[in-house]
Amino acid sequence: MIELKNKKIFITGGAGFIGSTLIGKLIDENEIVAYDNLDRNTLKSQPFSKHKNLTLVEGNVLDRAHLIRSAQESEIFIHAAAIAGIDNTVKSPVRTMTVNMTGTSNALEAAYQAGTVERFLEFSTSEVFGSRAYRVDELNSTTTGAVGEARWTYAVSKLAGEHLTHAYHREHGLPTVTFRPFNVYGPGQVGEGAISIMIRKALRNEDIYIFGDGSQIRAWCFVDDMIDALMKALSMPKAVGESFNIGNARAVTTIYGLAETICRVLNSKSRIIFRDALSADIELRIPNVDKADDLLDFKAQVDLEEGLVRTAEWIAKNMDDLPQMPDMFLSK
Structure with missing residues (x-):
């Protein structure tokens, strides 16, 4: 069992949604380096942005030499930097593939x-499971759509990174873990996530x-639950x-039910x-x-309506500082 205290923790994408939320959990008892190109900077609005244990390094994961230098002596390494969001993927498939594969x-x-890691x-x-995925487990075959359909460049780029991660574990003994998140949302999300956009609207x-037609079905995971799983995965040998x-x-x-729920919970017109x-x-x-339950003792705790209220409270407080949102979103 790894005790997450007095560690040097290196986080690519550390100024992003997941990275900055994780930093808040670890910052008091660890030395943290957040490595980020600052395209999206959630970290700046966090109360711990000036914490004495935090170092922010502006850098690009495509700059291998700089990344290698910056990560020296790291004991925990979290790779959260990526091009995310289906809108970004459709607009910039080459950049998506390059950053996600080469960056990983x-x-x-x-x-x-x-x-030292x-x-x-x-x-x-979760996009690696393709267009229909009902209670898929980690042993289900991954699948993507037709070659040339821009949407699937994201899934392919992330799946390639996942395969390479497993290869480093097998060949080099690097102690790796991979997460496949299913629609994470919550305070600090400033990109194009469906819930963030709908709440702001x-x-x-x-x-x-x-x-x-709005009939697309999703399971939504509140960010605090994701971080709980992440903390366990960083410490448990299994x-x-x-x-x-x-x-x-x-x-x-x-997706339609989500929009209706948000409007009802927020009493929106x-x-x-x-x-x-x-x-x-x-x-x-x-x-x-089930695998996360068995090996990590992880169970999500925050139900959807509670998560929507907590997310809306954060967005309302930070509305003026949030980047301009697109008029549309594609339901990742």
Whole structure:
């Protein structure tokens, strides 16, 4: 068992949603280096942004030499930097593939060359299960859509990184763990996540657009639950060499049902408006999380409505500092 105290922890994407939330849990008892290009900077609005134990290094995961230098002597290495979000993927498939594949390769090599890493954790995606995934477990075959469909470049790029992560574990003995998150949301999310966009629209009583018929089904995982799983995976020996589905199989709703729930919970006057689908979409995605339960003793605790209220409270307080949101989203 690794005790997460007095460790040097290196986090790529440390200024992002997941990275900055994790820093808040670890900062008081560890030395943390957040490595980020600052395209999205959630960290700056956190109360611990100036903490004496935190060092922010501005850098790009495509710069292998800089990444290797910056990660020297790291004991815990979390690779959270990536191009995420289906809208970004559709607009910039080349950048998505390059950053996610090469960036993961560089991160693994940096952790390996450090020679001090006790745990390396990287993020894959639930997208690797394709367009229909009902209670899929980690042994289910991964699948993607047609070559040339921009949406699937994200899943392919993350799956390649996952395979490489397992290869570093087998060939070099690097103590790796992979997470496949299922639709994580919560305070600090400033990108194009469906819940973040819908809540911001609802708070302003603006029209909420759904692309497609809204029948797409998702399971939503609150970020605090994700961080709970992550903390366990960083410390428990059974996690090494494994991939885990991380999500909340109880918090399930259609995209339309999600919009309705947000409007009801926030007492919003927003209209829900349907538009034609813009890209290939995923009809159904619900995880089986038995493996995380068995090996990590992980069970999601935060139900959807509670999570929506807590997320809305954070967004309302930080609305003026959030980046401009797109009018639409694709339901990742």
